[in-house]
Amino acid sequence: MLTQLWVGTYHGAHDGDRVTVTTTRDGTQPIPYSLECTCGFSQRHTDPAHLDRVAWRHTHPTLWGRWKRRARGLLRSARGLRATAA
Numbered sequence: 001m002l003t004q005l006w007v008g009t010y011h012g013a014h015d016g017d018r019v020t021v022t023t024t025r026d027g028t029q030p031i032p033y034s035l036e037c038t039c040g041f042s043q044r045h046t047d048p049a050h051l052d053r054v055a056w057r058h059t060h061p062t063l064w065g066r067w068k069r070r071a072r073g074l075l076r077s078a079r080g081l082r083a084t085a086a
Helices: 048-059 063-085
Strands: 004-014 017-026 033-037 042-045
Touching: 004 048, 017 048, 033 048, 042 048
Parallel strands: none
Antiparallel strands: 004 017, 017 033, 033 042
16 A cells, blocks of 8 residues: 655756755654655645745745844854854
């Protein structure tokens, strides 16, 4: 019996790297829809429409999303510098 079904693949880029997100549906799981990116990001969802939106935005971030990601990276590096200086 086949429980895992291929749903879709999204190709795009973020942080200057080419990425591929694969979405699947696994009927044996309580949260059946999942996505996995070649960057290591993964999530599970109950709604396939929400899964598609998340996968698309992950591979095609908006300008605002790119700015937020860059700001988060700068904050992380600043915290790391403060931790090593202390």
